[in-house]
Amino acid sequence: MNVDATTARAAAAPQGRPVSGKGAAAGAGVPPLLETRGLTIRFGGHVAVNAVSCAFRPGELTCIVGPNGAGKTTYFNLISGQLPPTAGQILLDGEDVTRLPVSQKTRRGIGRAFQLTSLFPNLSVLENVRLAVQARQQRGVDLFSMWTSHRDVRAQAQACLERVALADKRHLPVASLPHGDQRKLEVGILLALQPRIFMFDEPTAGMSVDEVPVILDLIQEIRQDRSKTVLLVEHKMDVVRSLADRIIVLHNGTLMADGNPAEVIASPIVQQAYLGTMESDTEASHG
Ligand SMILES: Nc1ncnc2c1ncn2[C@@H]1O[C@H](COP(=O)(O)OP(=O)(O)OP(=O)(O)O)[C@@H](O)[C@H]1O
Numbered sequence: 308m309n310v311d312a313t314t315a316r317a318a319a320a321p322q323g324r325p326v327s328g329k330g331a332a333a334g335a336g337v338p339p340l341l342e343t344r345g346l347t348i349r350f351g352g353h354v355a356v357n358a359v360s361c362a363f364r365p366g367e368l369t370c371i372v373g374p375n376g377a378g379k380t381t382y383f384n385l386i387s388g389q390l391p392p393t394a395g396q397i398l399l400d401g402e403d404v405t406r407l408p409v410s411q412k413t414r415r416g417i418g419r420a421f422q423l424t425s426l427f428p429n430l431s432v433l434e435n436v437r438l439a440v441q442a443r444q445q446r447g448v449d450l451f452s453m454w455t456s457h458r459d460v461r462a463q464a465q466a467c468l469e470r471v472a473l474a475d476k477r478h479l480p481v482a483s484l485p486h487g488d489q490r491k492l493e494v495g496i497l498l499a500l501q502p503r504i505f506m507f508d509e510p511t512a513g514m515s516v517d518e519v520p521v522i523l524d525l526i527q528e529i530r531q532d533r534s535k536t537v538l539l540v541e542h543k544m545d546v547v548r549s550l551a552d553r554i555i556v557l558h559n560g561t562l563m564a565d566g567n568p569a570e571v572i573a574s575p576i577v578q579q580a581y582l583g584t585m586e587s588d589t590e591a592s593h594g
């Protein structure tokens with residue numbers, strides 16, 4: 308189905324109102340913590356993210372939905388600095404951070420769950436989280452502070468592991484963890500970095516049914532902190548419905564809809580073209 312953004316917004320709007328973010332956000336009225344302006348990336352002739360302008364406020368959990376290949380992960384990669392945009396800007400607290408490397412963005416509070424491939428597979432679960440705590444603290448190297456911080460860092464790492472239900476596996480090497488535990492560890496490391504913006508990309512994909520609530524409860528807990536902004540890419544519509552303050556819809560790299568969940572989910576064209584399709588896609592691809 309070929310629907311451009313203008314058509315989708317107009318057709319999707321109840322009583323002729325466009326489906327837009329205005330007034331939809333839980334943090335409405337607060338200045339944005341993160342903003343993308345005309346954010347674009349081209350791979351050869353393919354525009355994977357196409358002029359996406361969106362502002363994200365503290366105290367707001369935004370679900371990013373859209374069919375496979377819509378550009379959701381690429382949008383995250385641009386924000387976190389894993390990919391350089393072809394055009395557009397990324398603003399953090401109103402400051403242009405578009406070209407900063409991942410490490411700088413992480414330091415400034417943009418928290419993207421690390422891919423396990425970038426961790427230390429032969430170190431223990433606890434050591435990996437401990438390194439994340441240390442990276443955040445960037446302690447000096449004098450022996451006294453190293454000694455006093457050692458227990459503190461370890462305690463903080465342990466607390467992060469407890470929050471993702473991995474404390475009893477803290478001594479295992481990361482490489483030995485089953486997939487679901489690895490996903491939980493990604494979230495544990497994200498917690499250790501204490502970001503201001505939490506970016507979750509399908510955080511429960513590949514988890515068993517009993518592991519999913521641990522992560523969803525944790526995301527609920529994070530959103531209670533009104534100073535944090537949460538961006539969540541999620542295919543499962545029941546999760547989206549239960550968590551989102553706001554939903555944005557990407558399709559072919561373009562922002563198709565942006566509004567409160569009721570508006571976006573109820574909008575007929577979005578429902579028919581994207582959300583309905585996604586649910587059946589999800590069943591097919593994630594079992
Ligand atoms: N490094 C890359 N080089 C070339 N093309 C890329 C690259 N990364 C992403 N793409 C393309 O950009 C488009 C968007 O991909 P992306 O992974 O962002 O989609 P997605 O919305 O996250 O999909 P899914 O729901 O399947 O995870 C796809 O067509 C993909 O093939």
Ligand SMILES: [Mg+2]
Nearest residue numbers: 379380381508
């Ligand atoms: Mg993706």
